[in-house]
Every structure is written in C-alpha cells, then in structure tokens.
Amino acid sequence: MKVSVIIPAYNAEKYIGRCLNSILQQTYRNLEIIVLNDGSTDKTASIIKSYVEVDDRVTLIDKKNSGTYLTRKLGMQSSTGESIFHVDADDFLELNAIEILVNEMIKASLNLVIGNHFHIVKGKKRIVKNVLPENQSKIELVKSLLNNDIKGYVWGRLFKRELINNLDFEAENLLQEDFLINLHVFINNDMRIGVVDSPVYNYIIHPNSANSSKNPVFIENVINFNQIVEKILYDAKFDKELVREFKLYKCRNWVIYARMGGKLTRDKKFVNNFYKENYTEYSVRNLAAYQNLEMLGYRYNYTTGQFLTRSFKKLQEVLF
Structure with missing residues (x-):
C-alpha cells in the first residue's frame, strides 16, 4: 500500500528538517511525500528542495498562501497513494508510526486508523488518547467527536483515500479546519475505525501554534x-x-x-x-x-x- 504523506509548510524553517527526517527514516518505505510551501517568506522552500535532491519520494509544491485546509486539499489532489497521512511541518513522527498504522488498517480491513500522540510543551511529554464508541454508527462517532473522546485533528491518522479525496467545503480563516474534516468524514461515510494504543505522533506546542x-x-x-x-x-x-x-x-x-x-x-x-x-x-x-x-x-x-x-x-x- 502506497501512503501519501501531506505536509503543509508555512515559515517552518526551524522545524521542517526535523519533520522530514522523521518521515524519511520511517520503517515503512512505500511513501509519497508531498510538501506544500504555502507562500513562506523564510528559508522553508530551500530546505525542502535540499530533501527533494536526495530522496525521490519527496515532492515540493510551491503555492501562494491560502491557509492549511486549502493547502492540504491541493496536496491530496496531487497525491496518488491508496491512503493519506497528514503531518504538520512543526511536528514529527515516531520511527515506526506509519508501519503500525498500515498494519492495523490491513489486518482489520479499516478505512481509518487513529494514532494516539504525545503532546509536547517545552520538551515535556504527555500522552493524549482517543476513545472509540462501541457502536460506530454515524451519530455515535459524531457524538464522540463533540465530546472530545475522538480528537478533532487530521494529523497522526491514516485515512483511506476515498474518505477525504473529494472533500469540498468553505473553510476560510478558521482554526478548526481539522475538526470540520473529521465531521464531514464521519457524517458522509460508513466508517470502520481502529485506534492504535501506542503514540505515533509528536505534537509540539510553541508560541507560533495556531491557538496562539x-x-x-x-x-x-x-x-x-x-x-x-x-x-x-x-x-x-x-x-x-x-x-x-x-x-x-x-x-x-x-x-x-x-x-x-x-x-x-x-x-x-x-x-x-x-x-x-x-x-x-x-x-x-x-x-x-x-x-x-x-x-x-x-x-x-x-x-x-x-x-x-x-x-x-x-x-x-x-x-x-
């Protein structure tokens, strides 16, 4: 199974190298890595180009600034993988993150596998877990999303391509685009979701985070x-x-x-x-x-x- 990794990057020169290193070092190798430079004014684009030159799995798309949702959307439209995995440019993965998610998806015939994550503040880690409802009906999944039992992120989870490839809604100047994506996915699809207990993703909180x-x-x-x-x-x-x-x-x-x-x-x-x-x-x-x-x-x-x-x-x- 080819996995398309989508990374929106805006003025991420301090973090994009660490992010890409964590992806290129993954134990799962069948990856297509699409990095979208969302109108950065720093050295983000030149750093990404240095990775394109040494690994043919990495592709750079330069674009005008349009925000995270439209940037992710372009990345998905440009991808060819059977499944899609989102990463934010200032975060990074555990070494076997994608392998764990792919194995679970194949083993249990799932169309979404959610990985738990580390929440990191000034280098200190704590685990954040997702909890699925016993009944995975549409309304129960939406209920779990509203209750925050299922976290409202899109990163750190492996989506079957058909779930999110054709998303089309307005999301301008919003901080909660990820929540909106999950809401649309749960309402419009028959879901087969699994959660892997091991944290696979490192979510960094810093002064430039969206909520700041x-x-x-x-x-x-x-x-x-x-x-x-x-x-x-x-x-x-x-x-x-x-x-x-x-x-x-x-x-x-x-x-x-x-x-x-x-x-x-x-x-x-x-x-x-x-x-x-x-x-x-x-x-x-x-x-x-x-x-x-x-x-x-x-x-x-x-x-x-x-x-x-x-x-x-x-x-x-x-x-x-």
Missing part, C-alpha cells in the same frame, strides 16, 4: 464556527439527538476563544446568555476541572478568566 494566534479574524471565527457546526448537524438531522453534546462542544470552544481574548468575553449580556444556554450539568460533568475553573473565571469577568488561564499554563509547564 493574535489575528482578530481567526479569533472571532472561533466563536462563529459554532454556527457552521450547528448547520452541519441540522442538515444531517443529528441536531435534536446531540443537543447536550453540542452545548458541551460550544463550552470548550468558548474557553479557547476567551483565552485568545475574543471581544465577546467583555459583553456581559452575551456571556450571561451563553452560559445560561450552554453551561449545563452535562457540560460541567464532562469538562476537565481546569476548563470548569476557567469557565467560572470568564463568567465572573475577563480579567479573572485571564488570570486563571495564565496560572494553568504555568502549572502545565511545571507538571508536564
């Missing part, structure tokens, strides 16, 4: 994204069955939005209405303890919420 964005358009679109998800659930006729899960999802999004300084966090009327509608008993029960504390902080006022966010960030750096 200061772009006000991206920030406000975090809260606007709820409307996009709501319409997808409505069109799939899942909205009435997933009311509490969607409210929980909106609370998680609210914490992200508030951390980034979204302007609605200072609108007391909006905040009160949002909490009254969405911060339900189910949401409280299923949010992590630190998320509940942040929810309470931002409900009181923005300054208190920011203090708690900074405190938890420092604690995370110490503990992990």
